[in-house]
Amino acid sequence: MIEVQGLTKKYGPVEAVKGVSFTVGQDQVLGFLGPNGAGKTTIMKILTGYHYPTEGTAKIDGIPVQEDPVEVKKRIGYLPESVPLYGDLTVTEYLGFIARARLIRAEDRKRAIEESIAACGLEQVRRKRIETLSKGFKQRAGLAQAIIHDPPILILDEPTTGLDPNQIIEIRALIKGLGKRKTVILSTHILQEVEAVCSQVLIINAGSIAAQGKPEEIAGTLKGGDTWELVLKTPDTPASSAAASIGEKLKSLGAGGELSQLNAVALDDGTVKASFFLGGDTGGGPGAGNGAGEAIFDWAVSRGFKILMMNRKKLSLEDIFVKLTSDTEGAGAADGGRKS
Numbered sequence: 001m002i003e004v005q006g007l008t009k010k011y012g013p014v015e016a017v018k019g020v021s022f023t024v025g026q027d028q029v030l031g032f033l034g035p036n037g038a039g040k041t042t043i044m045k046i047l048t049g050y051h052y053p054t055e056g057t058a059k060i061d062g063i064p065v066q067e068d069p070v071e072v073k074k075r076i077g078y079l080p081e082s083v084p085l086y087g088d089l090t091v092t093e094y095l096g097f098i099a100r101a102r103l104i105r106a107e108d109r110k111r112a113i114e115e116s117i118a119a120c121g122l123e124q125v126r127r128k129r130i131e132t133l134s135k136g137f138k139q140r141a142g143l144a145q146a147i148i149h150d151p152p153i154l155i156l157d158e159p160t161t162g163l164d165p166n167q168i169i170e171i172r173a174l175i176k177g178l179g180k181r182k183t184v185i186l187s188t189h190i191l192q193e194v195e196a197v198c199s200q201v202l203i204i205n206a207g208s209i210a211a212q213g214k215p216e217e218i219a220g221t222l223k224g225g226d227t228w229e230l231v232l233k234t235p236d237t238p239a240s241s242a243a244a245s246i247g248e249k250l251k252s253l254g255a256g257g258e259l260s261q262l263n264a265v266a267l268d269d270g271t272v273k274a275s276f277f278l279g280g281d282t283g284g285g286p287g288a289g290n291g292a293g294e295a296i297f298d299w300a301v302s303r304g305f306k307i308l309m310m311n312r313k314k315l316s317l318e319d320i321f322v323k324l325t326s327d328t329e330g331a332g333a334a335d336g337g338r339k340s
């Protein structure tokens, strides 16, 4: 449905997008995740035909955007970051205007307006002037203009920015519903948004793709490690002395991974609660993953500890995002899909 190959965009000396390649299949919701200035909007503007790439190609339904931008625009609904609304029009008047601009035939216009009002839950405000609407309803009006011509593809640039928590939940539900019958690209820097709405994620950093795939696939391929949480019954008394020396003891774990972020406290019931990060391969290589779990178990038994609770926390999308977008060593470490 969407094919991007070797896309590069330079604004004078600024290389905003650097050789990016990805594809999006039908009825997928792809989350574009990246920090400010990563290049998300630039890619979206190229896909929607508002900018030309400096190099590379972008195809929508097999049509190169540079060659036939009008045909491409017919297939795309676009909600830019700042929604171009006309405040002095009512919702119905505004959608009527967009329907004419979209060259929807006169006999089909009423139906198109009614369908987009219904899909975006705008019935109660349809006769109100847009400037009097809440931000959430303005955003719904923006979504309604994006879908009025029933495009198979929706491109939404940070659609929940500035909304209150209830409005965010409503708009996300709306997008998720639309994603069942349309291909959606959604740009955001809100991690929960990706987890709530997207089937695929593409993490973009400084103009390049840092990771791509399903959130759990990316976690599986990142060379990182796991955070472990243990509650131990200790033979030592008081338990605080066991907590104080547990770091030293853990170093002899023999799990092969590097131990960091250790935190151990004695609890009131005489047990010790410890958490630590064990670097290694989360994919279950010899140094970590299941191998580490076994090593921790053996270590505890050999020291006379009884494990009352043991929990392995996989990397969350948030951990991955921070790792990929904050250190250059981490960037490019994941290849849960295509890299460019």
Ligand code: ATP
Binding pocket: 011, 014, 015, 016, 034, 035, 036, 037, 038, 039, 040, 041, 042, 043, 189
């Ligand atoms: P944000 O989340 O802040 O919207 P973004 O990921 O959408 O960021 P872009 O808006 O695509 O990022 O910007 C990528 C880079 O390109 C930034 O360094 C930005 O300053 C630069 N840039 C964007 N548009 C232009 C322009 N028209 N002229 C010059 N530089 C631009």
